[in-house]
Each structure stands twice: as structure tokens, then as C-alpha cells.
Amino acid sequence: MIPIVSVxxxxxxxxxxxIEKVIPELNRRGYRVATIKHNIHGFDIxxxxxDSWRHKRAGAHTVVIASPRRVAxxxxxxxxxxxxxxxxxxxxxxxxxxxxxxxxxPYPKIEVNRTEMKQGLLCTNDDNLIAIVSDHxxxxxxxxxxxxxxSGVVDIIEERFLQL
Numbered sequence: 692m693i694p695i696v697s698v699x700x701x702x703x704x705x706x707x708x709x710i711e712k713v714i715p716e717l718n719r720r721g722y723r724v725a726t727i728k729h730n731i732h733g734f735d736i737x738x739x740x741x742d743s744w745r746h747k748r749a750g751a752h753t754v755v756i757a758s759p760r761r762v763a764x765x766x767x768x769x770x771x772x773x774x775x776x777x778x779x780x781x782x783x784x785x786x787x788x789x790x791x792x793x794x795x796x797p798y799p800k801i802e803v804n805r806t807e808m809k810q811g812l813l814c815t816n817d818d819n820l821i822a823i824v825s826d827h828x829x830x831x832x833x834x835x836x837x838x839x840x841x842s843g844v845v846d847i848i849e850e851r852f853l854q855l
Contacts, residue, residue: 693725693782694852695774696821697790700803701810705838706791709803709824713789716845722853725785727777729792737765774798787852799851801844804829822847 698706714724737744737754743765746754753766772780774796778788790798794813802814804825814820816832823835824844836843 693778693785693788695778695788695790695798696848696852697774697793697796697798697800698803699792699794699800699813701808701813704803704805704808705824706803709801709838709841709844710789710791712841713844713848716841717787717848720845720849722786722849723784725778725782725788727774727782727788727790727792729790736763787848801847803838805838821851 698710700706710726714726717724737747743754743756747765753764756763756765774788774790774793782788790796797819799819799821800814801822801824802812802820804810804812804823806825806827812823812829812831820831820833822833822844823829823831824838824840825835826838829835834843834847836847
């Protein structure tokens, strides 16, 4: 089972920025990282006029786009899949999965919180919170790391989920 760590926080808190800094540090330490990004509003990777778009428009349920270096799949689904369903179906060759979004999930969480957001925390220890990443110190029973301490964040992930 591939370990899953979720990065949560209010919109604009810096979740994506944290993940894009954590990934290269995990890579540098020799780990292969997969990510799952939840977008409640939907998204489109296929563009009008492209061959794959034309295949979908013609009625294909699933379209796979392949090149010598990448593969993408566009598939019609009947529901919003949870993290376990997505990881089981699509992620096979990774050491860790970082998830952005899915605030109410049961997986271990790192919450991003910044002063300018002027909002309290989303999570408590009961929500499987393992750390806070912030630009200010918070009085909470989990590690509170500086928002720029990427090595410290990766240390926590590595110690808790990647060392055998």
C-alpha cells in the first residue's frame, strides 16, 4: 500500500506552493512521488479541435493519449471518486502519494495556514493532523513548521511514512 499524505488548508493558503516545493525534495532523497489534486469545480485537459477531443465528442467513453514520454487518459465517470479509489485505480509506481484537496479525508494531514488568511485551522488532532506549516507559530499538539522549512516538512513525511 502506497502511503498517502494530504495537504489541506483554506483556498489561497499555499497548498499547491507547498506541494511543488516538497516534491523536488522528496525526489532528491530518492522517492517517486504521485499526486492527486481534487478540483470540485471540474477541469478540462482536452481542447476543442484536437484529435482526442474529437474522439470524446464522437462518443468514446475513454480516450488515452500516448507519446514516448507521457500518457494521459480522459474517462467519463459516474461519481466523484475518493482518494482510495483513485490511488488504487491509477497510481501503481510511486513511493508516496501527496493529495491536495479532499479536506474531510481520513488520511494523515499537513495543514497550511498563513496569517494573512485571518482564519483558524481546519483540522485538529482528531482529523489525523500530523503537522502545521505556517508563517506564524501556533499553539497546537503537532509540529508547527515554518512555511519555508521544506526540509523539515519532508523530514516528517520521511520519518513517518517512508522509512521501513
